[in-house]
Amino acid sequence: MSPKIRGKKRVRFIIPVITAFIILSTISGGRIMAQEEKKMIALPKPKVRGTVSLEETIKKRRSRRNFLDKPLTLEQVSQLLWAAQGITDERTGFRASPSGGACYPLDIYLVIGKNSVEGLEAGVYRYLVSNHSLEIHLRGDKRRALALASLGQMFIARAPISIVTTVEYSRITSRYGQRGVRYAHIEIGHVGENIYLQTEALGLGTVAIGAFSDGMVAKVLSLPRGHEPLYIMPVGYPR
Ligand SMILES: Cc1cc2nc3c(=O)[nH]c(=O)nc-3n(C[C@H](O)[C@H](O)[C@H](O)COP(=O)(O)O)c2cc1C
Structure with a gap:
């Protein structure tokens, strides 16, 4: 083979390699950026001793729909998330709410x-159970969109925060088949009651919302494929 032809072959080989390298480094650069933007927000350590008894809290619990325009603290947010899904046994990884077969299909x-x-800036955050922290999922105030997706229950837009619990059924149906769907629906009740009681114990108010368009809420929250909303619980200081 003449040196001229060998040179041409090398150029034909090098150009796609360089192009692939540029594309790959751009993509991975983007991913690194996204990771940096998604940095973890560590939550304060939750308390395991409160100021009101469990019995008083059960007695006082009510669904509350009128909220003051008053910000919550990160401590309150941490306590609510812990009561919903926080790890309560480091050895086993078991959580505050029970789960069929410890499959934990909820997020x-x-x-x-x-x-x-x-x-915290306005946005949608994901609770990272394993290290009790938050990760930004979407930026911007989505409360009005969430209220509209909840068949126009506009008090949701006036609550400082809403806790949205979602399900990925495959995590539990892979073990229990169709019965796993029932188990996930029972589990959301446990999570919801824990949120109700913790909210009340903190002097805050909430209400369980089941009336919403699944599709619209999934769109507002930009949920991953296969994840569906089950419960929305707006939380704030009761008026
Ligand atoms: C599965 C379920 C779905 C609910 N959905 C809504 C809802 O979409 N909007 C609302 O205002 N309340 C909703 N609620 C709250 C009930 O209206 C409330 O629990 C009931 O009126 C009893 O009041 P209490 O919670 O103060 O005892 C729901 C409750 C449950 C258990």
């Missing part, structure tokens, strides 16, 4: 409004 998102939680 928690927080919809936070503008000036609604001290130190």
Whole structure:
């Protein structure tokens, strides 16, 4: 082979390699950026001793729909997330709410409004159970969109935060088949009651919302494929 032909072959080989390198480094650069933007927000350590008894809390619990325009603290947010899904046994990884076969098919998102939680910008956050922290999922105040997706229950837009619990059925149906769907629906009740009681014990108010368009809420929250919303619980200081 003449040196001229060998040179041409090398150029034909090098150009796609360089192009692939540029494309790959651009993509991975983007991913690194996204990771940096998604940095973890560590939550304060939750308390295991409160100021009111469990019995008083059960007695006082009510669904509350009128909220003051008053921001919550990161401590309050931390306590609510812990009561919903926090790890309560480090050895086993078992959580505050029971789960069929410890499959844990539920995830928690927080919809936070503008000036609604001290130190946090408006957005949708995902609760990372394993290290009790938050990760930004979407930026911007989505409360009005969430209220509209909840068949126009506009008090949701006036609550500083909403705790949205979602399900990925495959995590539990892979073990229990169709019965796993029932188990997930029972589990959301446990999570909801824990949120109700913790909210009440903190002097805050909430209401369980089941009336919403699944599709619209999934769109507002930009949920991953296969994840569906089950419960929305707006939280704030009761008026
Ligand atoms: C599965 C379920 C779905 C609910 N959905 C809504 C809802 O979409 N909007 C609302 O305002 N309240 C909703 N609620 C709250 C009930 O209206 C409330 O629990 C009931 O009126 C009893 O009041 P209490 O919670 O103060 O005892 C729901 C409750 C449950 C258990």
